[in-house]
Amino acid sequence: MHTPNVTFHERVDKALRDQILHTALDRATGRFQTMRLSALASLEDADAVRDRARLIRAHTLSRLDAYLEQFATNVEKAGGHVHFAADASALNEIVNEIARKHDVKTVVKGKSMISEEAELNRALESNDIRVVETDLGEYIIQLAGETPSHIVGPAIHKTKEQIGELLHEKISIPYTDDPAQMTAAARAKLRREFLEADMGISGVNFGIAETGTICLVENEGNGRLTTTAPRVHVALMGIERIVPNLDDLSVMLQVLARSATGQKITVYTNLITGPRRNGEGDGPDELHIILLDNGRSRVLGTEVAEILYCIRCGACLNACPVYREIGGHAYGSVYTGPVGAVLTPALGGIAAWNDLPQASSLCGACREVCPVRIDIPRMLLVERDQATRAGKMAWWLRLGLHLYSFTVTRPALFHAATTFSRWGSRLAAAPTNGWIKRLPPPLIGWTRSRDFPAFAKKSFREQFEASHKK
Amino acid sequence: MNVNAPRRAQLFATCLIETLRPEAGMAVVRVLEKLGVTVEYPQGQTCCGQPAFNGGAWDDARAMAKHTLNVLSKSDAPIIVPSGSCADMLVHHYPELLASDPKFGALAESIAARTYEFTQFLVDVLGVTELDAHLTERVTYHPSCHLLRGLRIIEPPRKLLENLQGGEIVELPHAEECCGFGGLFAIKMADISSAMLERKLDAIESTRAETVVGCDVSCLLHIGGGLHRRGTNIGTKHLAEILDQKS
Numbered sequence: 001m002h003t004p005n006v007t008f009h010e011r012v013d014k015a016l017r018d019q020i021l022h023t024a025l026d027r028a029t030g031r032f033q034t035m036r037l038s039a040l041a042s043l044e045d046a047d048a049v050r051d052r053a054r055l056i057r058a059h060t061l062s063r064l065d066a067y068l069e070q071f072a073t074n075v076e077k078a079g080g081h082v083h084f085a086a087d088a089s090a091l092n093e094i095v096n097e098i099a100r101k102h103d104v105k106t107v108v109k110g111k112s113m114i115s116e117e118a119e120l121n122r123a124l125e126s127n128d129i130r131v132v133e134t135d136l137g138e139y140i141i142q143l144a145g146e147t148p149s150h151i152v153g154p155a156i157h158k159t160k161e162q163i164g165e166l167l168h169e170k171i172s173i174p175y176t177d178d179p180a181q182m183t184a185a186a187r188a189k190l191r192r193e194f195l196e197a198d199m200g201i202s203g204v205n206f207g208i209a210e211t212g213t214i215c216l217v218e219n220e221g222n223g224r225l226t227t228t229a230p231r232v233h234v235a236l237m238g239i240e241r242i243v244p245n246l247d248d249l250s251v252m253l254q255v256l257a258r259s260a261t262g263q264k265i266t267v268y269t270n271l272i273t274g275p276r277r278n279g280e281g282d283g284p285d286e287l288h289i290i291l292l293d294n295g296r297s298r299v300l301g302t303e304v305a306e307i308l309y310c311i312r313c314g315a316c317l318n319a320c321p322v323y324r325e326i327g328g329h330a331y332g333s334v335y336t337g338p339v340g341a342v343l344t345p346a347l348g349g350i351a352a353w354n355d356l357p358q359a360s361s362l363c364g365a366c367r368e369v370c371p372v373r374i375d376i377p378r379m380l381l382v383e384r385d386q387a388t389r390a391g392k393m394a395w396w397l398r399l400g401l402h403l404y405s406f407t408v409t410r411p412a413l414f415h416a417a418t419t420f421s422r423w424g425s426r427l428a429a430a431p432t433n434g435w436i437k438r439l440p441p442p443l444i445g446w447t448r449s450r451d452f453p454a455f456a457k458k459s460f461r462e463q464f465e466a467s468h469k470k
Numbered sequence: 471m472n473v474n475a476p477r478r479a480q481l482f483a484t485c486l487i488e489t490l491r492p493e494a495g496m497a498v499v500r501v502l503e504k505l506g507v508t509v510e511y512p513q514g515q516t517c518c519g520q521p522a523f524n525g526g527a528w529d530d531a532r533a534m535a536k537h538t539l540n541v542l543s544k545s546d547a548p549i550i551v552p553s554g555s556c557a558d559m560l561v562h563h564y565p566e567l568l569a570s571d572p573k574f575g576a577l578a579e580s581i582a583a584r585t586y587e588f589t590q591f592l593v594d595v596l597g598v599t600e601l602d603a604h605l606t607e608r609v610t611y612h613p614s615c616h617l618l619r620g621l622r623i624i625e626p627p628r629k630l631l632e633n634l635q636g637g638e639i640v641e642l643p644h645a646e647e648c649c650g651f652g653g654l655f656a657i658k659m660a661d662i663s664s665a666m667l668e669r670k671l672d673a674i675e676s677t678r679a680e681t682v683v684g685c686d687v688s689c690l691l692h693i694g695g696g697l698h699r700r701g702t703n704i705g706t707k708h709l710a711e712i713l714d715q716k717s
Contacts, residue, residue, distance in 0.1 A: 016661055321648050325665040359659055361652025361666065362524060364619035378566075384526030393526060397654070401522045405530035408485075409537040411514040418489050435698055445660025449667065450695035453490055460483050460492035464499065464511050 001088075001117065001348040004332040008355035011330040021327050024159045032153075032318040035262020036369070042264060043254060053255050054372040056248045057309035061300065067209040067242045068291065074212025078274030080287040084239075085118075087294050092123035094290055095201070095234055099129055102232050102286075104198040108190075110218065110226040111135035112203030113312060114236040114292050116148055116334040120201070132193045134222035139186055143170040149328025149336060152260045152314035157327050190222065200226035200284065204237035205311070206252060207289070210245040213273040214289060217257065217266040224268055233275070233284040239291045240308040252311060255371035259313035295347035304379045307342045309372045316366035316376060322359055331356060338366035342379045350383055354392040357383035396442050415461075422455035429454035471505070472597035478508040479591070480547045482538070484556045485517035486687045487708075494687055494708035498552045498588055501713050505598060514541045520559045525654045528567065535564050539577050548595070549585040552710055553686050554617025557587040562620065587617060588710060589685055593626035601630065603715045605637025609707075610679035612670070612693065614686035615648050627685050627709055634712070640677040644669070651692035667696045674704060682706045 004011065015021060040046045060067055072082040085091035091114070099107070107129055109115065121131045121142075133142040137154040141147065144166055148154030155163065164177040173185045202223055206215040214235050216223050227233050243249050257263040276283030299305055317323045317337030328336030333344040333353070341360060345353035357380045366376040387393065407413050429436045435451040438444070446452060458466075479502065487495040499509050519534025538560070542549055551557035564578040571578075592598045611631060617623050631639060650656065650666025670693060674682055680703070684690050687708055694706040 012659075012662060016665055321650070321666050321669075322662055325662050358526075358655070359662065361615070361648050361650055361655045361663065363615040363648035363652070365615075365646075365648070368619055381524065381526070384524070385528045386526075388526040388528070397525065397658070398527065401525055401527040401530050404517075405519070405522055405527070405533050408516040408519065408534050411516055414516045418485075422489065435695075443657055445657045445663075446695070448660055449664035449699060450656075450692065451698040452695055453691065455489050456492045458492065460488045460495040461511070463492050463496055464483075467496070467499075468511070 001333060001344065002119070003348070003352045008330070008332065008359070011332060012326050012359075015326040015330040018327075020159055020162065021157055022325075024157055024162075025324050025327055027159070028153060028156045029318040029324055032262060032314075036259055036315060036318070037262075039258035039262040039264055043258060046255075046258075049251060049254050050371050050373060052251050053311075054309065056243060056251060057311075057372050060242055060244060060248075061240060061305065061308055064240065064242065064300065067244060068239060071207050071209040071212060071242055072291075074210065075274070075287075075289055076212070078212045079277070080212065080274050080289055083288060083290045085290055085292045085294070088118035088292070091118045091236070091290055091292050091294075092120055094288075095120060096123060096127055098232065098234060098288055099124065099127070099199060102198060104129055104232070106130045106132065106193070106197045107199045107201055108132050108134050108193050108197040108226050108230060109138070110200070110202035110216070110223040111138050111154070112201065112236050113151060113334060114203060114238055115201065117294065118236075118292065120236075132190070132197070134190050134193065134220075134226055135218070136183060136186055136220055136222075139190070140166065143167070147329070147334060150314055150317055151312050151336065151339070157329065194225040194229045197230045199232040199234060200228075200230040201234045201236065202226050204235050204241055204289070205256065206241055206243045206249055207237055208244075208246055208249055209242055211273060213246075213271050215249055215253075216270040216272065217253070217268065218270070219261070219263075219267040221268055224270055227270060227272055228282045228284065231285045232288070233272075233286070234288045234290065235272075236290050236292065239293050239296050256311055256313055259315040259369065259371040299346045302346075303382045304342060304346050306374050307339065307346055307376075307379055309374050310339050310343070311372060313371055315369040315371065319365040319369045321363060321365065322361065326359070331359075338376045338380075339374075342376055342383060345383050345386075350386045351390050351392065354387035354390065357381075357387065394442075400442075415459075418455070418459060422457075422459070425452075425454040426457070472595070475596045476548050477506060478510060478547045479550045480510045480512050480542060480545050482512070482515055482518070482542065482549055482551045482556070482560070482585075484551065484553045484687065486691065487552060488516075490691060491687045491708065494552060494710055497708065497710035497714035498550070501592075501601065501710055502550070504602075505592075505596060507596070510545055510547055512541045512544060518556045518559045520556060520563075521653050523559065523563055523567065524652070532567055532571075535567055535578070536574050539564065539574055539581055542581055543577060548591070549581065550588055550591050551585060552588040552708065553688065554587050554614050554621055554623065555686050555688055557585060557590075558616040558620035560585045587621055587623055587685065589626040589630055590621070590623050593629060599629045600633040601713050603634055603713050605631075605634040605639075605712060606715060607680040608638045608640060608678065609681045609683045609712070610640045610642040610674060610677040611645065612642055612649065612674075612682055612684045612689065613645055614684055614689045617685050618646060623685075630709065630713060631683065640679050642677055643673045645673075649689050649693050651689050653688070656692060667692060671696050671700060675702065680704060681712075683709050683712055685709050
């Protein structure tokens with residue numbers, strides 16, 4: 001994964017100043033959250049279904065090698081081809097190779113996070129292949145030359161007014177901020193692309209081991225067209241996206257759309273087993289499924305392995321108070337929000353991504369909404385510890401915490417230190433009514449927006465002992 | 471009140487109550503004693519070590535956890551912590567941090583099993599939901615994150631508050647959202663933390679409450695510092711201080 005060339009703090013700074021971003025995020029995440037709640041309420045015993053979904057993920061990952069083998073065997077039995085890509089460049093090479101073989105000039109794409117992770121578009125375009133995103137959100141950010149900022153809503157950072165201006169400028173339609181009119185305009189443009197494209201590239205929500213089927217959920221029908229109209233279909237999936245059988249799939253589908261968009265089920269649920277068979281009217285001549293590792297197998301069996309349970313619903317992003325303030329781009333990775341803060345360092349290395357696990361107040365809202373109950377705060381903590389071990393903690397903080405620990409484990413010293421701080425803080429706060437208006441560095445961040453009270457005149461211990469003299 | 475309820479308890483006051491908000495600790499003591507519970511103050515208690523744990527300095531956090539476990543293991547009385555966050559640290563994170571420690575692993579488990587957050591002890595252990603105290607002001611309740619989602623203590627503080635006579639309780643809009651404190655997060659990521667706080671302060675001001683009530687001095691310190699910077703007259707109180715108000 002590429003690390004961005006501006007620091008995390010610079011990206012955050014920019015995001016915090018962006019009023020339009022906040023308008024967009026507040027509108028969208030607020031609506032997602034309300035709809036999620038009502039959709040889950042429509043599910044009988046949603047908690048039990050979530051428990052079941054979690055068990056399915058845990059079980060599958062505990063014997064992923066066997067399920068992957070079964071999946072690959074059954075895909076091939078159905079006439080499809082399976083490729084394993086160890087990393088992003090291997091994946092891009094495989095796709096380019098298939099494209100060369102079929103003399104592909106134009107590709108239509110459905111939404112795929114794996115493609116974003118591998119930066120596939122750039123790899124295809126460098127071989128003079130034209131790539132057209134067909135998911136409306138992806139289409140918008142492709143026109144804008146941006147990356148997705150949300151797992152489910154890639155253009156969530158844009159207001160409808162901004163999108164209206166973008167479409168006016170890029171595809172020359174009269175300005176409108178009416179979503180229905182904008183959608184219709186994009187649809188008209190894209191319809192032709194589907195018919196003319198040589199290859200369709202899609203993501204995969206789940207691969208079903210028992211049948212060799214891939215499941216793809218979507219709302220716009222672009223996924224169905226991408227996977228059926230062009231003569232070659234290439235489906236990209238992470239190696240962890242396996243479920244054992246169709247019964248298990250039905251459990252996952254019950255929680256996926258509800259958690260993601262607040263729908264009971266998506267408008268389209270595509271189940272694809274092999275390419276077009278003899279006598280069938282549509283479907284591709286060839287189906288290629290590429291399984292990407294890119295660090296995932298290294299995460300299996302570690303303390304953060306649970307992050308691979310993720311089914312990419314995006315509920316944790318919508319619930320996250322930090323995401324709502326800084327948006328997705330500040331994370332600097334295609335995987336944003338709480339899940340991204342754990343997954344990106346897990347896949348890309350803690351040394352390069354050590355800021356992400358720090359960007360959380362550990363409020364636990366993400367764990368609360370996760371359909372498979374991933375303990376995200378716990379894993380953020382594990383990664384913070386890893387970052388420290390990798391020498392990534394600021395020296396003043398490291399020293400400060402050492403000194404703090406040294407003091408706290410020696411009660412007499414602790415009392416001396418707190419007494420000292422008491423007089424110091426009371427002195428500093430004396431001219432300002434008992435509140436400190438400006439703390440010294442490195443604590444200065446606190447008093448940029450908050451006052452800090454002086455220590456109490458008598459400590460609790462002193463007060464307790466005075467009132468409980470024998 | 472439960473007949474078999476314990477008659478004594480150890481108070482782990484927390485470092486913030488020790489230094490910044492002793493009146494909240496004294497209120498806890500008075501409320502418990504009024505209910506016939508003898509309060510022990512284990513000597514040598516300092517800080518639970520959460521700043522180091524959340525900050526990613528787990529070796530330091532382990533040293534502090536061991537210190538606190540030693541301090542609390544001298545008595546077999548249940549432990550009361552007047553903070554959701556510190557109680558969560560003792561209940562959930564000590565056992566995790568020390569899981570592979572031959573000596574302290576089991577001790578952490580046994581201490582966790584008899585550690586209670588203050589309102590949890592009142593309602594779930596003592597069986598008390600009504601206290602002889604008066605609410606004299608218009609208050610709003612902020613359920614702190616580790617109390618709510620860490621320990622899943624949802625109803626006890628609300629019940630205790632609602633059963634008081636007088637005053638007025640106004641529901642805080644988006645009450646369950648984090649105030650942005652997060653310990654060192656408020657310093658390391660001060661700008662994000664501040665942005666989160668601004669939303670919380672707006673919500674609080676919209677209730678026109680005189681006092682924000684909570685069960686964590688840490689969050690109240692954060693919210694209180696923000697309210698003071700804004701120049702409002704809204705104060706903050708630990709729930710124990712409200713429950714201790716004379717009728």
